[in-house]
Amino acid sequence: MRIDILSLFPNMFAAPLGESIVGRAQEDGLVDLHVTDFRQFTTDKHRHVDDAPFGGGAGMLLQAQPIFDAMDHIKKEIDGQLPRGRVILMDPAGRKFDQDYAQELAEEDHLTFICGHYEGYDERIRQLVTDEASLGDYVLTGGELAAMVMIDATVRFVPGVLGNQESPTGDSFSNGLLEYPQYTRPADFRGMQVPEVLTSGNHQKIAEWRMRESLRRTLLRRPDLLEKAHLSPEQAIMLQDLKLEYEDLD
Template structure:
């Protein structure tokens, strides 16, 4: 996968050389390029923004530097990877989540456009296939949002994680929060690992994990249960959990 990022602050992306994303680049599985689109301005003072027509507060990013930066990228990748999806970071965009990350991970090429100032010249939207947001709040620029989206997406690219099941077991991947997990020692300061996890009975362990995933979701994010694709077995477990909390005397 090739990932291009258009930003006025390329130094902000230094963390992308660390951890999983950095390892993925070192292994040749992901190729991240950050382009400073200020380099493409034709303004003699290197301005990339201007006041909005009709008046108003703040400054808008101009179309010309971003269009020219995109033209440069298209020429650079010609014959190597498809143009792919172009994602504009914008508070009005589609809310980013795990499903969106999995969707983007299927692409060979992604381009992120990081805004700044008050907003964009509307014509920039003609370049994009997606408009995305981390949530209902405003950041000073799109750089942090782009890094979050890249990090979440790259985890689903085949070969990135050492264990192919790691990403599929994450919270939200199946519509639920992840079950509790433990490692050695089995008894730490009197806090013991549930016996089922040391029993060696894989069927019982799977059942416990499924139930605890449902329990954690019910207690912390019950809204997820409205859309989670629950199996018949999970639906029965969920009903038992609800009864358990309505009638504590029924608890195991």
């Protein structure tokens, strides 16, 4: 996968995306990351990339020209090698990013993220994009942090990036539920015991315990997720039992 990022602050990406899993993915040739400072494409002698909005109003808008020219430059670089792929505009009004969205993006060969600043974008920039994305209902100082989060979550699904290919599908949210509690050695730490079932060696019992505890954690912490989760008949029965259990406690 090739990932292009258009940003006014390219140095922000070096450390976060150069370490850990994303860094190793680049070293292994699984992800090819390119950051373009679109200020380099301005035709203004003062290197301005923003201007006041027509009709008046607060704040400044990113101009279309530097971003269009930066996109043309990327297109020439990949011409004949990769499809245009998805072009993602980081915008508070965009589609809310989640695990399903990350998995969807991971199926692409080429992604481009456009990171904004100031009050917003010249509307014509949206003609370049296939997606508008947001992390949530709040405003950041720029799109860089949001793009890093999206890239990190997406790269995990690229084949070969994680040593255990079951890992991304077992993460919280991948099946619509929160992940079950997990433990490692020692089995007894300061009097806190690992649940006996996990050391029993009975894989069926372990699977049942994990399913129940995943449902329990979701019910207690994120019950909103259960409204859209696709539960199996077995999970539905477990969930009903858990609800009755907590009703009895009330």
